[in-house]
Amino acid sequence: MSLCPSKCFRIAALAAASIVLGTQIAIAQEPSIGSQWLNTPASRVEALxxxxxxxxxxxxxxxxxxxxxxxxxxxKLAPEGSKILAQRVRGQAKPADDHIRELLTVGPDEPIAYRRVRLVCGDRVLSEADNWYVPARLTAEMNQALNTSDIAFGRAVLALNFTRTNLSAKLLWSPLSEGWDMDGLIASGRGSPTLPPFLLEHRAVLKLPDGTPFSTLVESYTSKVLDFPVPRSLAQ
Structure with missing residues (x-):
């Protein structure tokens, strides 16, 4: 006899799916990457x-x-003491359009820098990000670091004591099928569920303490954020 009926899984899944109010769900990618997670109702709820x-x-x-x-x-996605590093992606410049300039409250002639990076934890790429920022609103030292090193943007500008305004958050993949709350969770299957390359997408604006925006970004979080051994209780 099961220790937890399917209703328990429904309640747990509903709680997980409701953690972030207002998060949009856009299941738009084809699954393509294997995972360490189990293809069971409990494991899928845990993954969500x-x-x-x-x-x-x-x-x-x-x-x-x-x-x-x-x-x-x-x-434990990397050796102890590891920090996130930014791998610069060059040759893919995206000039700031009118919408970007509006978000940053700058005129058509104000220089805007662009930086595309992969944020890496050890040998795992956890996210890819497009970042447009206003160099005039950073210090000379910050601009130097961003132009000449692989420092992550958030670490480079940490001294600005900035705030973040989230514009949107999309869940690009869900381990639970559409309609699970009415139809029930799918039965256990063989192997592991496959994951798309990207699981989350966030858009945001970073602002100085006085509310002046200095950066806007699009962050895409990869399936590697879930690339760790499944919890022991699920593996047994």
């Missing part, structure tokens, strides 16, 4: 709870870099 925990942590903290530092350490 973990994903929404990360989602909530990112949305409630100003710096995605520091949030990923903690996620990387807490889930």
């Amino acid at each position: 709870a973990v994903l929404q925990t990360l989602n909530a942590n990112l949305l409630s903290n100003a710096s995605a870099t520091l949030t990923l530092d903690r996620w990387c350490a807490g889930h």
Whole structure:
């Protein structure tokens, strides 16, 4: 006899899916990456709870870099003491359009810098980000670091004591099928569920303490954020 009827799984899944109010769900990618998670109702509910925990942590903290530092350490995704590094992606410049300039409250002639990076925890790419920022609103030292090193943006501008205004948050994949709350969870299957390359997408504006925006970004979080051994209770 099961120790937890399907109703328990429904309640747990509903709680996980409701952690972040207002998060949009856009299941738009084809699954393509294997995972260590089990293809069971309990494991799928656990995966959703973990994903929404990360989602909530990112949305409630100003710096995605520091949030990923903690996620990387807490889930042992890299050797102890590792910090998030930014791998620059060059040759893919995206000039700021009118919408970007409006978000940053700058005129058509104000220089806007662009930086595309992959945020890496050890050998795992946890996110890819497009970042447009106003160099004139940073210090000379910050601009120098951003132009000449692989420092993550959030770490480079930490001294600004900035805040974050979230514009949107999309869940790009869910381990639970559409309509699970009415039809019930799918039965256990063989192997592991497959994951798409990206699981979450956030859009945000970073602001100085006086409310002046200095950066706007699009962050896409990869399936590697779930690339750790499944909880022991699920593996047994």
